[in-house]
Amino acid sequence: MLNLENVSKSFKPPSSFGRELLSLISRKEIGGSVHAVRGLSLRVKPGQILGLVGESGSGKSTLGRIMCGLYRPNTGKVVFEGRDLDSLNKKERQRLSLKIQFMFQDPASSLNPRIRCGAALSEGLVIHGLGNRLERREKVCHLMEEVGLSPKLIDRYPHQFSGGQRQRLSLARALSLDPSLLIADEPASAIDVSIQAQIINLLLDLKAKRGLTMVLISHDLPLVCLMADQIAVMYGGLLMEVFPRSLLGQVDHHPYVKALWASADFASSQKITLEGEPPDPLNPPPGCPFHPRCLEAVDICASLCPPMLPLGSDHFCACHLRK
């Protein structure tokens, strides 16, 4: 459904006179670019949930934004339903939002505090000229019921909702145009455990009911393992391993995946505590991004970045020791 081919994205700080001057005087570049995503390929299959796991700074949110066309990749292609997103003109790009929708992490900051819930939910319909005022209102009421909110609350402002309700609102907004692909960036990390489970069940129900394809971005490995069909683990802007959920714990995983798993399970007998810190995106290490912290690293890891190699059907791993 969605294909990423060798996509990379880096961010440059805005050029400023001061920095240019400083670079001239010191004769070296000041303020290099942040390499958020460094050339990775990934395939999202229709009707599945792809879970994208990684720590902060691993580039998972950037990748999510590239997937829905919010960022243009520096290199590589994003192919959605057979068409390269880069080849679309402005109007076709706008039409894309009928197919791909993004659900933001923090519902408190992604909902406009001055716009009532009804208007926020129907905004997409207005932009695409779908239905008249009455039909839109009816559709919004229907959406609210679908996500478990009473349609009576349609004229409330975002601050009058609780955190869990706001997350339901932003889900309803993402679904208002009946997209076929939903990209959810940390849908449950801003809410409490007892409410979190409500949102997770809602997402799973809606996926089954509407036949949605989903990309779930999260740092929470247990959560992703619960929901996703296919799990992709990112580290330092690169994919470390992609595997179907059924293979979890059945195969020899990438050392980072093992460590991530151990850090989620504090009761486990085999503790793996990693030394060191995730790589600096301004200045990523040569070779495998994980090698400075890897417990199994060998000489080649420091010089050569391992390619993603298939280990089985739907199972890919980027590690020199796992081929």
Add this chain to the structure above:
Amino acid sequence: MITPDLNQKSANIADPVLKVSNLAVSFGRGRYLAVRGLDFDLNQGEVVGLVGESGSGKSMTAFSLMGLLPFGAALDSGSVIFQGRELTTLPPKERRSVCGLHMGMVFQEPLTALNPVLTIGDQVSEIFRYRMGYSKAQAQKMAIELLGQAGLPNPASTLKNYPHRFSGGMRQRVVIAMALALSPQLVIADEPTTALDPTIAAQVVLILKTMSEQRQTAVLFITHNLRLLTGLTSRVLVMYAGLIVEETKGDFSDPLHPYTRGLMNALPPLPSSGQSKRLAPIAGHPLSPDERLNGCPFEPRCPERLGVCATVCPPLTEKSGYGRVRCHLYYHA
């Protein structure tokens, strides 16, 4: 320098380091109740967890124990007895001398807990200079040793750097080192790993654990992450709507209260368990702080409520073999 005579060791070892009874904190002259009456104690060298969702009053508990309540919040009632000494009625100056020397605190956000315009060295050695009256050189030496214990690579060069040069995990190590610098009897860690990534959080918890064990320091570990506490604490206090609803074992092996059991079921199962069952969420929303208690705070959301739950708030009762629980289901049994 005022040093209250807390080190006399007149208190029995068996006596708890900290004894909190009926602690209540509110905002806006009693309109918003953050903490509705807490009773618990901490023994020497013990690590106790305090879990709760946001708004359950766990951070306000920490602030009131340290005497750091924010503007607008007030202590309504209760006593905090620390090593046989009542803290709530202590004059501010004397209370200040207890903090740091005998009680330390690890804050949630290490970036705001450190002063951005002072070097790490200044901030860490300040503790030794101010509290112990060490010379600058002596304090520096102590600071290097301390940061080394906290697992910072080359502590000597670290001293000259400013907080912004460090990652979140490194900053939190510095904050933990500062809280434990003078081997206090008690450290309150308020969500020390919430701002950190899972693999870094595991490192930081390990540092806190080893450093407090070396110093025989009791730790009150506040978190909303239940998983973090397993294997770390001996007892866990579960808070809901400003009350302790249950005191249970550190590994949550036999939770009694419907809320604790609900929380356990609402957590995504561990990958190792291999199951992918549907989660069982707790219906409804937590009690808001401006609501008064008529009965049990969890009654509106409880799947096992009884008729009496709506009208009478159950007391926190001892249940032999389990701990303490605030629930009518276990009151008469």
